[in-house]
Amino acid sequence: MSSPGIGPLCFIKSRVNAAIYQEILEHVMLPSTDKLYGADDVIFQQDLAPAHTAKSTKTWFNDHEITVPLNSPDQNPMEILWGIAKKR
Template identity: 65%
Template sequence: MSSGGVGPLCFITSRVNTAVYQQTLLPSADELYGDADFIFQHDLALAHTAKSTKTCFSDHGITVLDWPANSSDLNPIDNLWGIAKRKMRDMRPNNAVELKATNEASWSSIKPPHCHRLIASMPCCIEAVINAKGTQTKY
């Protein structure tokens, strides 16, 4: 996701190792940003912090935001997943094909202004975490 909207929804049927992560991320970043500069935020999962991922990002000119682990209060994608899940609340898929379609419909219904609001809320989220001395916030 970016402040301009959601990227493609990727269905991964294997474990997310460094190769899978890099092969999935790069096309998504190209679709979201094209040649524009951006700062990428991810968490500290092993596939994200591996030396080969750092090299891959460097080779592709991707700047990564230095970010603490387990900081869901400060990660807009976690809020976006919550929105997508709420949109699916009343849907009752009966099989894997219907579940995939439900996920795609929920994801594609998220419009750019909503993503922009999530990104724009970050200064307030950061302030709330600082005021809470790192403990849980309403975000």
Template identity: 70%
Template sequence: MKFPQSVLIWGDMSSAGVGPLCFIKSRVSAGIYQILDHFMVPPTGELYGDADFIFQQDLAPAHTAKSTKTWLNDHGITVLDWPANLPDLNPIENLWGISKRKMRDMRLSNAAELTAAIEASWSSITPQQCHRLIASMPHHIEAVIDTEGSRTKY
């Protein structure tokens, strides 16, 4: 396609599997980031039960806004401290890559087809894939330490 379709998505994962996707129709701001009410809180119970968890996100402005921090605090959600300028070590980035590779050869002609393909790709991700990605993180961290914060093969 000369001008390929694109969509903005929020998703989450844990070693127990993936949560539901949220397709966002506007740019992400602190106000829109309150999608967590519907797309994070309910699935968290399904993915973790009563177990504790730590939420990892990058330092995008919507993620670090005062209202977002207040919302996370009010809901008792612990957020992983994340230093600026650190290579992205969030396992969900690798999961997005897996999802994209599953759709690589698809010929999609509109946003609706793209959305359906993304949903199908995402729902085919197994808990085992998620667990392997999370279990691989110590190796990723070690590689970043070895390169003193420079690029790694991950």
């Protein structure tokens, strides 16, 4: 989800480790951000899941020049959406 729109859903049938997460980023997130943002800079928000905080994942983001801010539930819109979904 982003200000210019939403990308495709990605259904995962296994546990997500850093390698699988990076494959999802490479093959789902990158094409989606290219379509939604073109050459504009992207700030990618995620939580503190182990696959998100792995050194190899941090390296992946650095290699792709994608900014990932420090995690704060107040700044993460996904936390708000999960709250709404749980209430429903």
